[in-house]
Amino acid sequence: MRKFLKQVPERPKPPKVNNDLLAAWELGGSNSNSIIRVLKEIGLLDSSNQPTEIYDAFMQPNVGPAVLxxxxxxxxxxxxxxxxxxxxDDVELKRLFNIHSGGSDSTLRDQIHTFKVLCEFATFDGVPSTESDSGQPAVAELNAQSRTANNSSATSTAAMHIDLHIHLPENKTTREYEAIIQDIARYIYRHEDLRDGQ
Incomplete structure (x- = not known):
């Protein structure tokens, strides 16, 4: 698990995490299924082993630990x-696993080890709640912050980037096209009347 989590930010996002991928990452063997099961449990993979939005966010070094x-x-x-x-607290951790999951000593030992490895790659200070103050899912907001940080080192706040594709109708006059553009500026970008250079 430690080797897998370490490689996630260093490699391209895979279409699916399966035994073939783990073998390619030199992680094949008897633990492959356990790795996949844990990744599903913590939300990095969906039910079909495809990386989720959470996986995408974990790939970003500046927000990945908080997401995890x-x-x-x-x-x-x-x-x-x-x-x-x-x-x-190893003693408390063993007690908690014994209460909430149980199992043999070796099973408890493996569960504790997995938990501690996950925590090695996570940060817990200022971890966002499931929903942010803006009402957006926290992971989506962290993704937006990550993209902004990657695109510009001069700003530390999230920004919105809009790509607007306009399909203009055929056989219109120049004035009608100008009116369409002005309406877009007025109602989408909140610009006031743009006629006469205003």
């Missing part, structure tokens, strides 16, 4: 409800 932190806190909500930093 949000997913870990959601997946292991009972642990974080019991203690602020369950990943820092």
């Amino acid at each position: 932190g949000e997913q870990v806190k959601t997946t292991y909500a009972k642990f974080f409800a019991s203690t602020h930093e369950p990943y820092n």
Whole structure:
């Protein structure tokens, strides 16, 4: 799991995470299915093993750890409800896994190890809630912030980029085309009347 998470930001987004991909990433073997199962559980993969929007966000170094932190806190909500930093207390962590999942000593050991590896790649300070203050899903907002940060190092705030494709009707006069453009400026971009250079 540690090797996989380390490689995610360094490699192109795969169309699907399966045994073939893991083998190509030198992660084949008996743990392949476990890796895929955990990635689904924390929301990086969907039910058909395709990377999700959360995976996309995790690929971005500037927001990835916070995104993973949000997913870990959601997946292991009972642990974080019991203690602020369950990943820092092995005794408490073993107790929590014993209560909420159970299993043999080796199973508990594997579960604890997986949890701690996930936490190694996550940050929990200022982790956004499921829905941001703007009402947008937090992951989508983090993706927007990531794109803005990648496009411009001069700004640290999210920005919106709009690509507007206009299909003009045929057989119109120049004045009718000008009116269409002015309406777009007025109603979409909130510009006032643009006639006469205004």
